[in-house]
Amino acid sequence: MTSDAATRPTTTDALPLRTVARGCPLCEAMCGLSVTLDADDRVVSVRGDEDDVYSKGFLCPKGASLGAVDDDPDRLTRPLVRRDGALVETTWDEAFAEVERLLAPILAEDRNGVAAYTGNPTGHNVAFTLLAGRLARSLGTIQNYSPATMDQLPQNVTAALLFGEPSSIPVPDLDTTELLVIVGGNPLVSNGSVGASPDYRGKLKALKARGGRLVVVDPARTATAAVADEHLQVRPGTDLFLFLGILHVLFAEDLVRPRAAQGKLSGLDELRVAVAPYPPAVAAEACGIEQEAILRLARALAAADRAAVYGRLGTTLNRHGTLTCWALQAVNILCGHLDRPGGLLFTRPVTGSPTTRKATKQARPFAVGRYRTRVSGHPEVIGEFPVAALAEEILTPGPGRVRGLVIYGGNLARSMPDSARMQRALAEVEAVVCVDPYLNETTRYADVILPPPGSLTRDHFDLVLYQFAQRNHARFSTPARPVPDGMLSEWEILLRLIAIFEGSRETPDEIDDELAAALRRSIARNLGAEPAEVTAGVSGRGPRRLLDLRIRSGPYGDLFGRRPGGLTLSRLLEFPHGIDLGPLEPRLDEVIRTPSDTVELAPPMILDALARVEVPRSEPGTLLLIGRRDLRSKNSWLHNVTPLAKGKDRSALHVSPADAQTYEVVDGDHAVLRSATGEIRVPVKVTDEVAAGVVSLGHGFGHDDPHARLRVAAQKPGVNSNTLTDGTVLDPLSGTVQMNAIPVRLTPA
Numbered sequence: 001m002t003s004d005a006a007t008r009p010t011t012t013d014a015l016p017l018r019t020v021a022r023g024c025p026l027c028e029a030m031c032g033l034s035v036t037l038d039a040d041d042r043v044v045s046v047r048g049d050e051d052d053v054y055s056k057g058f059l060c061p062k063g064a065s066l067g068a069v070d071d072d073p074d075r076l077t078r079p080l081v082r083r084d085g086a087l088v089e090t091t092w093d094e095a096f097a098e099v100e101r102l103l104a105p106i107l108a109e110d111r112n113g114v115a116a117y118t119g120n121p122t123g124h125n126v127a128f129t130l131l132a133g134r135l136a137r138s139l140g141t142i143q144n145y146s147p148a149t150m151d152q153l154p155q156n157v158t159a160a161l162l163f164g165e166p167s168s169i170p171v172p173d174l175d176t177t178e179l180l181v182i183v184g185g186n187p188l189v190s191n192g193s194v195g196a197s198p199d200y201r202g203k204l205k206a207l208k209a210r211g212g213r214l215v216v217v218d219p220a221r222t223a224t225a226a227v228a229d230e231h232l233q234v235r236p237g238t239d240l241f242l243f244l245g246i247l248h249v250l251f252a253e254d255l256v257r258p259r260a261a262q263g264k265l266s267g268l269d270e271l272r273v274a275v276a277p278y279p280p281a282v283a284a285e286a287c288g289i290e291q292e293a294i295l296r297l298a299r300a301l302a303a304a305d306r307a308a309v310y311g312r313l314g315t316t317l318n319r320h321g322t323l324t325c326w327a328l329q330a331v332n333i334l335c336g337h338l339d340r341p342g343g344l345l346f347t348r349p350v351t352g353s354p355t356t357r358k359a360t361k362q363a364r365p366f367a368v369g370r371y372r373t374r375v376s377g378h379p380e381v382i383g384e385f386p387v388a389a390l391a392e393e394i395l396t397p398g399p400g401r402v403r404g405l406v407i408y409g410g411n412l413a414r415s416m417p418d419s420a421r422m423q424r425a426l427a428e429v430e431a432v433v434c435v436d437p438y439l440n441e442t443t444r445y446a447d448v449i450l451p452p453p454g455s456l457t458r459d460h461f462d463l464v465l466y467q468f469a470q471r472n473h474a475r476f477s478t479p480a481r482p483v484p485d486g487m488l489s490e491w492e493i494l495l496r497l498i499a500i501f502e503g504s505r506e507t508p509d510e511i512d513d514e515l516a517a518a519l520r521r522s523i524a525r526n527l528g529a530e531p532a533e534v535t536a537g538v539s540g541r542g543p544r545r546l547l548d549l550r551i552r553s554g555p556y557g558d559l560f561g562r563r564p565g566g567l568t569l570s571r572l573l574e575f576p577h578g579i580d581l582g583p584l585e586p587r588l589d590e591v592i593r594t595p596s597d598t599v600e601l602a603p604p605m606i607l608d609a610l611a612r613v614e615v616p617r618s619e620p621g622t623l624l625l626i627g628r629r630d631l632r633s634k635n636s637w638l639h640n641v642t643p644l645a646k647g648k649d650r651s652a653l654h655v656s657p658a659d660a661q662t663y664e665v666v667d668g669d670h671a672v673l674r675s676a677t678g679e680i681r682v683p684v685k686v687t688d689e690v691a692a693g694v695v696s697l698g699h700g701f702g703h704d705d706p707h708a709r710l711r712v713a714a715q716k717p718g719v720n721s722n723t724l725t726d727g728t729v730l731d732p733l734s735g736t737v738q739m740n741a742i743p744v745r746l747t748p749a
């Protein structure tokens, strides 16, 4: 096969068509797509790529609409700058000159005067994932924000504490497990996350077909819960107590059998003492799941040969996020499901990870708070401040105030907690620079918008997401069509920003060369080679050169000739449908990077926090608000893409029949929902999908800003649930914001 095999010419009577293989950039499932284009580079169809080694033909409605996503007529094709209050089109040179004019003076005075927010789509973008480190260094600010603190940071902190590296999050082995416990995740809608998979539904069917069981712990009867053998309707925000109860049972009934982790654990005795106050009766009272169910689950997990407990947003977005993720993982470890096929396994990604490389320094205990936020003193956690702190860092006057903001692909005005306050901050901050294809609720506050072209114009490689794949594999996709005239690739936009932040006159090519040289030096150090030995030899420049260096020095790489037959980028290019590198395999010994060289089950940070835990109490007359995702959506975007915008209002409030009666609200009518932070008028859907006492709303909607240009989304704006999330309740160990279990009051409109 040659690289041209990616392009299969097909002809119809009318027009010559060509079909190319592409990785889908829209979610973590990383499906391979088959995109057919006509002679004018218009997308004719998108199908699942039957030949793809990983997804084998699967795709979802989002992937099928990738052409419409890229060709949305509301996408910006030229940069915009603010002139006399209005955003107007300009040239790229003028746009970059404006960025410099606005940010350089602030940076000259105080590097921390400019904050950066790196949004969700950047994680699916190879330009960004390769440049993130240099971008951050070039800005040189401590004011770094990302969705991590409204997403998975508690899982990273847990991984750092238990195993010594924040990225060491094991994934459930869906293909061979026999008991899968999904806690606070809805993969039939989300396609999974940090353990995603194409065709999750097919995986669950196969689980059942081999006699396996699915247990779902979720306050809502989600699509995933609906296919479960057992659905445990936990009270929102209290999963910690479920896991503490299970741990208690494991100790009390002598069921602790760590198997692969045996002899590699420390802190077992401290853990036993720490969970002693939580016998199942106490746990049941705290989490709303019956004692018998807790006992049954604990015993089933202990007895199962192949089982995995997998948790996602329902476990992280609450005031005990890190404790919950830690207790969940402790259950997996004590039951012997860590590092075993059918349990949870660590990947071996093609470009390597911190734990595929040999350790170069003595491990130090994981610590947070190397620096703190100016206003509330929130500690830095893995280089980030809580997103919930950004608005106050802008709005609070005084030395060190954030005066400039760079946003790479993020919609702060809809995704952030307390979005009304975030919008006030966006309006007030002196300079906002956005790299974003849309004029939306956030970028409408920008002084400069730098729009990248659609994903089909770029190289695609899931540098970050291969770390959490179901199988070790790799696929490199070359652009399906060229960058349109008058636009710049995201790679070039970012290199030009780096030059501005650094105050240098370097050209993008010069920065590119420096990046490659720096990467070569670090690889040479790690391999104990001479830098001259570490030559790419293949692809010239840009993302491909950096990726080639990483692949060749990675666990399957040719090590620059030292491992003949090993992988290189040019070899990978011969396989547009991907290369399968095998199932995930046990590798705990390699993964453990803690100072004690053990899995540290009872770190002081955890024990201290656990000693201070209180069972959340709810006030009479309040309901608990949780979030909900939609299959045709991706957080706050894709709502402007016609084929994905079909159907009813997806942001409606789900209310249980019992609560509808108590609070006198009617299906199809509107109601008013109030939290300590805000109030919104919402359409009501009465459904037994939520438990009594719980209501749910989709997030990312509320496309009602007249200054945005989202003509399709504006027709069905939906409501903005983050008007209600508060941003003052954080998981103290990670700074992650409570976005579920928000106390709200419901009244008829």
Ligand SMILES: Nc1nc2c(c(=O)[nH]1)N[C@H]1C(S)=C(S)[C@@H](COP(=O)(O)OP(=O)(O)OC[C@H]3O[C@@H](n4cnc5c(=O)[nH]c(N)nc54)[C@H](O)[C@@H]3O)O[C@H]1N2
Residues within 6 Å of the ligand: 118, 119, 120, 121, 122, 125, 147, 150, 151, 313, 408, 409, 410, 411, 412, 414, 415, 416, 435, 436, 437, 438, 440, 452, 455, 490, 627, 628, 634, 635, 636, 637, 699, 700, 721, 722, 725, 739
């Ligand atoms: N209430 C509530 N709020 C939540 C959540 C929740 O569950 N409940 N979930 C949270 C989670 S998990 C996340 S990850 C965040 C996500 O929040 P954000 O990181 O803000 O991401 P999005 O809302 O998806 O906004 C993505 C932005 O990127 C732009 N974009 C799209 N493609 C590209 C591209 O190729 N390049 C660039 N530069 N930009 C692009 C879009 O136009 C849009 O402006 O939301 C969080 N907010």
Ligand SMILES: Nc1nc2c(c(=O)[nH]1)N[C@H]1C(S)=C(S)[C@@H](COP(=O)(O)OP(=O)(O)OC[C@H]3O[C@@H](n4cnc5c(=O)[nH]c(N)nc54)[C@H](O)[C@@H]3O)O[C@H]1N2
Residues within 6 Å of the ligand: 027, 028, 120, 151, 183, 184, 185, 186, 187, 189, 190, 191, 192, 193, 217, 218, 219, 220, 222, 234, 235, 236, 237, 238, 239, 312, 313, 314, 315, 318, 626, 627, 628, 629, 630, 631, 632, 633, 634, 635, 740, 741
């Ligand atoms: N279609 C689609 N797919 C997506 C996204 C999208 O917006 N749309 N977003 C992507 C992103 S950025 C992410 S991070 C992932 C997230 O992936 P998931 O975590 O699978 O996504 P959610 O659907 O938010 O699932 C969270 C579940 O937690 C439940 N829950 C809420 N509170 C609690 C609680 O206290 N305890 C428990 N046990 N459960 C609770 C909710 O009812 C919900 O079912 O999805 C990704 N995939």
Ligand code: SF4
Residues within 6 Å of the ligand: 024, 025, 026, 027, 028, 029, 030, 031, 058, 059, 060, 061, 062, 063, 064, 191, 198
């Ligand atoms: S499941 Fe995810 S990766 Fe697959 S087609 Fe849908 S959006 Fe794309």
Ligand SMILES: [Mo]
Residues within 6 Å of the ligand: 120, 147, 151
């Ligand atoms: Mo996310």
